[in-house]
Each structure stands twice: as C-alpha cells, then as structure tokens.
Amino acid sequence: MDLIALQNVRKQYKTGVVAIHDLSLNIEKGDFVFVIGSTGCGKSTLIKMLYREEKPTKGKIIVGGIDVAKLRNSKVYKLRRKIGVVFQDYKLLNKSTAYENVAFALEVLGLPKDEIHDKVIKALELVGLKNKAKQYPLNLSGGEQQRVAIARAIVNGPKLLICDEPTGNLDENTSLEIMSVLEEINKLGTTIIMVTHDTTIVKKYKKRTILLDSGRILKDYKKGTYGNESNKNTK
Amino acid sequence: MKAIRILSRNIRDSFKSVFRNFSLSLASISCITITLIVVAISMVLSLNVNRFTELVEKDVTIVAFLDLETNDVEINDISQKLKGLNNVESVKFKSKQSISEDMMASSETFKNIMSEWSEAESPIQDTFQVKVKDIKLIGKTADEIKAIEKVDVVKYGEGMVEELVSIFDIVRRASFIAVVALIVVTAFLIINTIKITIFSRKREIEIMRLVGASNLNIKIPFIIEGLILGVLGSIIPIIATCYGYTAIYDKLGGKLFSDLIKMIKPAPFIYFISLVLLIIGMIVGMFGSLRAVKKYLKI
Numbered sequence: 001m002d003l004i005a006l007q008n009v010r011k012q013y014k015t016g017v018v019a020i021h022d023l024s025l026n027i028e029k030g031d032f033v034f035v036i037g038s039t040g041c042g043k044s045t046l047i048k049m050l051y052r053e054e055k056p057t058k059g060k061i062i063v064g065g066i067d068v069a070k071l072r073n074s075k076v077y078k079l080r081r082k083i084g085v086v087f088q089d090y091k092l093l094n095k096s097t098a099y100e101n102v103a104f105a106l107e108v109l110g111l112p113k114d115e116i117h118d119k120v121i122k123a124l125e126l127v128g129l130k131n132k133a134k135q136y137p138l139n140l141s142g143g144e145q146q147r148v149a150i151a152r153a154i155v156n157g158p159k160l161l162i163c164d165e166p167t168g169n170l171d172e173n174t175s176l177e178i179m180s181v182l183e184e185i186n187k188l189g190t191t192i193i194m195v196t197h198d199t200t201i202v203k204k205y206k207k208r209t210i211l212l213d214s215g216r217i218l219k220d221y222k223k224g225t226y227g228n229e230s231n232k233n234t235k
Numbered sequence: 236m237k238a239i240r241i242l243s244r245n246i247r248d249s250f251k252s253v254f255r256n257f258s259l260s261l262a263s264i265s266c267i268t269i270t271l272i273v274v275a276i277s278m279v280l281s282l283n284v285n286r287f288t289e290l291v292e293k294d295v296t297i298v299a300f301l302d303l304e305t306n307d308v309e310i311n312d313i314s315q316k317l318k319g320l321n322n323v324e325s326v327k328f329k330s331k332q333s334i335s336e337d338m339m340a341s342s343e344t345f346k347n348i349m350s351e352w353s354e355a356e357s358p359i360q361d362t363f364q365v366k367v368k369d370i371k372l373i374g375k376t377a378d379e380i381k382a383i384e385k386v387d388v389v390k391y392g393e394g395m396v397e398e399l400v401s402i403f404d405i406v407r408r409a410s411f412i413a414v415v416a417l418i419v420v421t422a423f424l425i426i427n428t429i430k431i432t433i434f435s436r437k438r439e440i441e442i443m444r445l446v447g448a449s450n451l452n453i454k455i456p457f458i459i460e461g462l463i464l465g466v467l468g469s470i471i472p473i474i475a476t477c478y479g480y481t482a483i484y485d486k487l488g489g490k491l492f493s494d495l496i497k498m499i500k501p502a503p504f505i506y507f508i509s510l511v512l513l514i515i516g517m518i519v520g521m522f523g524s525l526r527a528v529k530k531y532l533k534i
Contacts, residue, residue, distance in 0.1 A: 051445075074450050081447035091442055108448035110241040156446070 002062075003029040003160060003191050004050065009059035011045050011215075019045035020056070021215040027193065029159070032186045034202045034226075035195045037212035043195045046212065047162050050193070051083050052076050064159050081109070084153030084161045084190075088168035090145045092137040098124065098148045099133040105152050123151040127181050143174035147181060154185055161185060163194040167201065175201060203227040241452060249459035252432050253467075260464060263421075263428040267468025267519065270417040271512045275476045277410030278508055284403045287496050288370070291399060297365040297377050297391040305361060305385045316383050317363055322376040324366045331359040360387060370400055418519055425464060425523025426530070429457050433531045440532070457528050458521055465520025466513065473509040480505050 004027040011020040019042045027033055035043050048054040049061055052068050061068040064082045071079060092101050102123055106116045124130045127147040137145050146166055153161055163182065167175035179201055186192050196202060202209055209226040211219040253260045301313065310328065317326045335357065339346040349357070365380065367373050373391055381389045433440070443453050481501045489498050 077444075077447045077449045077452075079447075080445060085445050091438065091445075093439060093442070104442065105446035107244055108241075108443050108446060108452060110237040110244070112236075112240065152442075152446070 001029050002026045003031075003064055004193075005060075005062040007060040009049065009056045009061060011042075011049060011054060012057045019215050020049075022059075023215070023217060025210070025217065025220075027191065030186070030189055030191055032183070032192045032205075032207045033194070034205075034207055034209040035193060035212060036197070036199065036202060036209060037218070041212040042215040043212055044164060045215075047164055047193060047195055050160075051085055051162055052079055081156060082159050084150075084156070084158040086146070086149050086153050086161065086163040086166045088165040090137070090149040092145060092148055092152075094137050097134050097136055098129060098140065098144075098151075101137065101148055102152045102155050105155050109156070119155050120151075123155040124148075126154070126184065127151045141174070142170050143177055146170065146174075146178055150178070150181055150185070154190065159191060161190050161192045163192065163196075165195055165197065167196065167198055172200070179205060199227075242455075245452070245456045246459055248456045249463055252436070252456065252460050253463050256428070256432055256435060259428050259431055260467075263424050263464045263523075264468045266421045266424045267465060267516055268471045270414075270421045270519070271469050271472035271516055272475060273417050274414050274515060275472050275508055275512055277414050278511065279476070279480060281407050281410055282504070283491070283499055284406050286499055287491075288400065288403050290497070292370045295367070295370060295373065295391060297367065297373065297380060297389060299363040299365060299380050299383075299386050300360040300388040300390070301362065302385045302387050303358075303360060309385050310361060313363065313383055313385060317365055317380065320376060320379055322367050322369055322372045324368045327364040329362045329364060331357060331361050334359050334362065371397075373397070418515070421519055422523045422526070425461055425520055426527045428464065429461055429524040429527035430531050432457065432460060433527065454528050454532060457524050457532070461520040461522075461524025461527075462517055463520070464523075465516035465518070468520070469513045469516030472512050472516075476508050476512065477505045480508075 004025070006023055006025040009020055009023045010018070012018045023042075023046070035046065037043050045054060049056055049068065050063055052071055056069050059069065063079060066079050066082070068079060093104065096104065099120055102120045103116050106119060111119075121130060121133070124133055127150050129144060129147050129151065132140060132144060135144075137148065140148065146169075150161075150166070161182070166182070167178050170178065175198065182192055182194065183205070203226065206224040206226065208223045209221040210217055211221070299313075299317070301310065305313075314326060314328060317323055335349055338359075339349050365376075367376050374397065377389045377391055380386055440453055484498055484501050487498065489500070490496060491498055
C-alpha cells in the first residue's frame with residue numbers, strides 16, 4: 001500500500017526556476033528510500049513538498065491519505081503530526097536538555113506530563129541516549145545531537161520520517177551509528193525517506209534509491225540494485 | 236483538559252519570554268506606564284471638568300426683567316413664549332412682591348428702605364428665571380428672550396459662562412488628543428517588542444511548526460505576552476491614581492479653587508479609573524502583539 005503518491009508534480013519558484021519537472025513517484029508503507037543527486041537537482045524541494053514546506057505548482061501529492069497540495073496553511077499541522085523531520089543541522093534548542101528537546105514536540109500538542117515522560121524516555125532509549133537525557137545539546141557530540149533530533153522526530157510515532165542529509169555533518173563511523181538507528185526505526189514500521197550525498201552509505205545499505213537530476217527522476221533503483229553496474233533492473 | 240494544558244504552557248512561555256527579553260519588555264512596560272499615567276491624568280481632569288460643567292449648567296440661569304407696567308395677561312403671554320423657545324428647559328416666574336419680600340427678609344437695611352416705597356415707586360421688576368438645555372447656546376437664547384415684547388433686560392453672566400465652557404472644552408480636547416497620540420506610540424513600541432521576540436524565538440517557532448503545533452498554538456504565546464506587558468504597565472498608573480487622587484482630594488478638601496467647583500469623591504471614582512487603565516493596558520498590549528504576529532509571524 002502506498003504511503004506517498006506524487007502525480008505529475010511540478011514546482012516552479014517565483015524566481016522562475018523550475019526545481020521539479022512533471023515528477024511521479026510512489027512510496028510504499030514501511031519502505032526505506034534514499035533520494036540522491038547532485039546539488040540543485042531538486043532533492044530538498046521534493047522532500048519539502050512532502051511535509052508541505054513548499055507547495056507544488058502543479059500535480060497531486062498524497063501523503064498518508066492527505067492531499068498535501070490542497071492543504072490550507074491553517075491545516076498543515078495535521079500533516080506534520082504524521083511526519084517526523086530530521087535535518088543536517090539538527091535544529092535543537094540549545095538552552096533545553098536532550099529530554100526537554102524531545103518533550104517539546106509533545107508539549108506543544110498538549111499531552112499529559114506522564115505520557116510525555118514515558119514517550120520521551122522510550123524515544124531516547126531507542127536512539128541510545130537514555131543516559132544523556134539531562135545533557136544540553138552543546139555538551140553532546142554531533143552524532144548524539146542528531147540522535148536527539150531523531151528521537152524528537154519519532155517521539156509522536158509518525159508514519160513517515162523524512163531525513164534531509166542527516167549524516168551530512170558527521171564522520172563515517174558516526175554516520176553508520178545514525179544509519180543503524182534509522183534502520184531500527186524502519187524495522188518498527190516507520191517509512192523513511194532519506195536525502196543524502198553519501199554514496200558509501202547508499203551502497204552499503206542497499207535500499208530503494210531514487211536518483212534525481214534537474215528536477216526529474218533519472219533512475220529509480222530497486223532495493224539492493226544501486227551500485228551494481230551490471231544490474232539494469234530499475235523500477 | 237488538553238486545551239488547558241496547552242494554554243497553561245503558553246502562559247508559562249509568555250512569562251518566560253517577558254523576562255528573557257527583559258530590557259525590551261521593560262521599555263514597553265515603561266511606555267505603557269507613561270501612557271497610562273497621562274491617560275489617568277486626562278481622565279481625572281476630563282471627568283472632573285465634566286462634572287464642573289454639569290454643576291455650572293445646573294446653576295446658570297437667564298433672568299429676564301419685565302417692564303414695570305407689564306400686566307398679568309402679558310406676563311402669561313411672555314411665559315408661554317418663553318416655554319416655546321427651543322433651548323429652554325424650565326421657566327419660573329418671580330413677582331416683584333415676592334422679590335421685595337425676599338430682599339427685605341435678607342437685610343435690615345433693605346427692609347428699612349424698601350418699606351417706605353409705594354407700589355408705584357418701587358423700581359423692582361417682575362422676573363422670569365429661565366434654565367437652558369444647552370449652555371453653549373445660552374447667548375442665542377438670551378437674544379431670543381430679549382426680542383420678546385415687554386422684556387426689559389436679560390442677564391445671565393455674559394462672557395464668563397461662555398469662557399468657562401470653552402476652557403473646559405479645550406481641556407477635554409487637548410487631553411483626548413494627548414491620550415490618543417500616546418496610545419498609538421505605545422502600540423508601536425509593543426509591536427517592536429513582539430517583533431524582536433518573534434525573531435529571537437525563530438528556531439522554536441520553526442520546530443513548533445515541524446512537530447505539528449497549530450498556528451493558533453504558535454501565535455497565542457505572543458498575544459499573551461502583549462497582554463502581560465499591558466497588565467504590568469498598568470500597575471504603577473493604577474497605584475498612582477488610587478493614592479494620588481485620594482491624597483489630592485484630602486489635601487484640597489474636595490474643592491478646587493472655590494466652593495463652587497467640587498471634585499468627584501475618590502470612591503468609587505478611582506476604582507473606575509483603575510479598571511479603565513487596566514483594560515486600556517490589556518487592549519493596547521494585545522493589539523500591538525496581534526499586529527506584530529500578523530506582520531512578522533508568517534506561518
């Protein structure tokens with residue numbers, strides 16, 4: 001069953017730049033998908049449209065049953081509650097502890113304190129940071145900060161986790177640590193879309209990989225086929 | 236329950252923000268304080284002036300003196316004409332006999348002199364005492380009365396009444412303009428404070444949006460912050476009004492310049508002014524933050 005469906009999506013910015021050309025794409029529930037491509041190929045625009053940071057100029061985008069293109073500004077929060085987003089720069093509140101950063105996502109939704117506590121501890125446990133709950137972001141390593149960001153993104157149990165270059169600022173070993181956390185989350189049933197430049201990771205994890213070029217899908221590699229030059233079996 | 240939890244979190248955040256940007260908050264609070272002090276002074280002045288005007292209006296009477304040889308039929312006719320005038324509220328006839336009796340009763344000297352007069356010799360005239368509806372039109376009404384046949388002289392304290400009324404009017408208008416101007420300046424300062432708060436909390440707002448906080452949920456803390464600034468800014472003016480007005484009232488014995496001009500009693504007057512100051516503070520604070528949120532919080 002498709003969690004995400006894009007039909008003939010086009011995105012043209014006010015400056016006249018066309019970031020996405022007539023793009024159609026389906027992503028199944030529970031999938032783990034890499035989106036790769038050179039800088040300016042439209043990767044970020046594509047995922048921004050999924051969590052409705054950007055609106056498509058044309059076409060249809062369905063995420064978890066919500067018609068994103070038709071979603072009014074005042075109703076965007078309904079979509080965001082079903083999606084977790086992780087960024088390269090973590091976007092943490094430096095004056096709040098790791099626990100408070102994760103709890104923040106639930107506090108703004110008005111959940112009771114006990115429920116927040118249970119969910120935050122569970123999320124921090126999943127990313128392996130339960131023992132650092134009281135630490136402030138600036139006292140944590142880059143990898144740990146990213147894990148706090150991931151915990152915040154998944155604490156509300158989203159159906160979809162969007163990761164925009166989550167390993168972009170991290171060294172190889174730390175990147176692998178983050179990947180194993182993401183794999184763990186994916187195994188629990190969350191669909192993951194990850195934008196990355198890191199082809200080593202893409203090759204190693206052998207997931208479905210979408211290669212973008214100039215706003216179009218250049219190739220859609222089936223699971224396990226990326227990096228295998230002799231394999232022409234694209235989706 | 237959920238709404239209460241969100242609201243209490245919003246209130247907590249708003250207080251945090253007031254203290255986090257304390258210097259800026261202090262500037263806004265000070266501006267609201269100054270504005271509200273001026274508002275308080277203006278209101279105290281205007282309301283007292285209004286009361287003075289009412290008292291003066293109540294007391295001012297046009298006295299129409301009739302010709303000495305006016306007979307009863309003519310008096311009746313004049314009375315009807317006076318009652319028929321637009322600006323006339325009430326008409327009271329006082330006969331020369333009644334005036335003479337009053338005068339003789341008031342002083343022994345008058346009594347001695349006046350008792351020797353025969354009816355034909357007496358210079359005392361019959362009079363009509365006329366009260367007007369609108370004091371500003373008193374001159375015109377006096378002219379209309381003067382034009383009635385058999386009315387000899389008309390007196391109402393010409394000049395003085397008009398001057399008093401126009402001075403009161405100037406005081407009222409000047410204080411109104413000062414209040415409006417200061418409220419506008421304060422609103423702009425609050426807009427600026429909230430604007431900076433919005434910028435300083437940009438990341439927090441971004442994260443709130445990402446994790447699915449509704450737009451209203453994001454905006455409310457800023458509105459509450461404006462409200463808090465308004466309430467904090469009204470504290471000093473309220474205290475100043477309550478203590479200041481009572482002290483002035485006690486010191487002057489409730490009178491200004493003369494026994495004629497009585498001040499409004501402090502209670503419940505000061506409570507009314509305090510409530511108005513609090514409401515103005517809250518409205519200006521909320522209005523300022525609403526404008527800032529609308530202009531600078533693009534979500």
